[in-house]
Amino acid sequence: MDSVKQTQLRMLKSGLLLNGFICIIALVFLKNPINFVVGIVFGMAISLLNFRLLYLTLNRAVQMPPPKAQAYATSRYLLRYVITGIVVYVSIQADYINVLGTIAGLTSLKLVILKTELFNSKEYFKNILKRKEER
Amino acid sequence: MEPITGRALVLAASAIGAGLAMIAGIGPGIGQGYAAGKGAEGVGRQPEAQGDIVRTMLLGAAVAETTGIYGLIVALILLFANPLIRLL
Numbered sequence: 282m283d284s285v286k287q288t289q290l291r292m293l294k295s296g297l298l299l300n301g302f303i304c305i306i307a308l309v310f311l312k313n314p315i316n317f318v319v320g321i322v323f324g325m326a327i328s329l330l331n332f333r334l335l336y337l338t339l340n341r342a343v344q345m346p347p348p349k350a351q352a353y354a355t356s357r358y359l360l361r362y363v364i365t366g367i368v369v370y371v372s373i374q375a376d377y378i379n380v381l382g383t384i385a386g387l388t389s390l391k392l393v394i395l396k397t398e399l400f401n402s403k404e405y406f407k408n409i410l411k412r413k414e415e416r
Numbered sequence: 417m418e419p420i421t422g423r424a425l426v427l428a429a430s431a432i433g434a435g436l437a438m439i440a441g442i443g444p445g446i447g448q449g450y451a452a453g454k455g456a457e458g459v460g461r462q463p464e465a466q467g468d469i470v471r472t473m474l475l476g477a478a479v480a481e482t483t484g485i486y487g488l489i490v491a492l493i494l495l496f497a498n499p500l501i502r503l504l
Contacts, residue, residue, distance in 0.1 A: 283471070284467055284471075285467055285470050285471045285474065288471050288474070288475070289474075331481075332474075332478055335474060335477055335478060335481070336470070336474055338452075339452060339455070339470050339473050339474055339477065340470055342452040342455065342456060343452070343455045343456050343458075343459040343466060343469060343470060343473075344456070344459070345456055346456065347453040347454070347456045347457050347460075348453065350449075350452045350453050350455070350456035351449040351450065351452055351453035352449065353452070354448050354449045354451070354452030354453075355445050355446070355448065355449035355452075358444065358445045358448050358449070358481070359445060361481070362441055362445070362484060362485075362488065365485055365488060366488055366492065369488065369489055369492050370492055370496065373492060373493070373496045373497045374496070380493070380497065384489055387482075387485055387489075388482050388485065388486070390478060390482070391478070391479050391482040394475050394478055394479055395479070398475055
């Protein structure tokens with residue numbers, strides 16, 4: 282199993298790759314792609330910083346007594362939630378940022394995690410329609 | 417008494433909808449706190465497994481947090497960039 286640092290680096294690289302791909306598609310197909318690209322960059326930056334903040338929170342929480350860790354993790358979650366709320370509000374109000382781009386940037390991390398950690402086994406997809414006895 | 421206009425009705429319903437959408441933000445908070453408490457218990461029981469515990473919790477919490485963000489986005493769009501007003 283990878284270390285936590287390696288996992289974070291992999292998430293960073295995969296996130297940049299996915300969002301770069303989305304940016305290229307936007308540049309080719311959209312009429313006004315700059316606003317969308319700015320939104321994606323904005324959302325992705327906040328998403329990756331939130332991910333780092335989540336790591337720092339959890340790393341500290343596991344060294345606390347369980348009831349204190351619970352309260353600490355929940356309070357930090359609310360802090361990240363407020364930050365995300367401010368980001369979405371700013372992107373709604375600002376004319377030069379496309380809100381759909383920001384949303385795509387914010388939620389792209391989930392897709393990256395699902396792709397790299399959950400759906401990363403080719404064997405699983407090969408055997409998905411086979412019965413357990415046939416494998 | 418003035419009659420209720422369609423615009424006022426849509427705005428009122430949007431505000432109620434935004435409030436209901438924000439309920440989605442509570443679940444991940446409770447879940448993350450619960451997971452962090454159990455993670456702390458696990459690290460206390462087996463300190464050498466801290467890296468694996470934090471890594472698993474990190475990925476799970478990041479995926480769970482996105483669900484709350486969806487609710488937040490729906491609420492903020494209903495409040496500040498309501499697409500239903502244009503349909504009137």
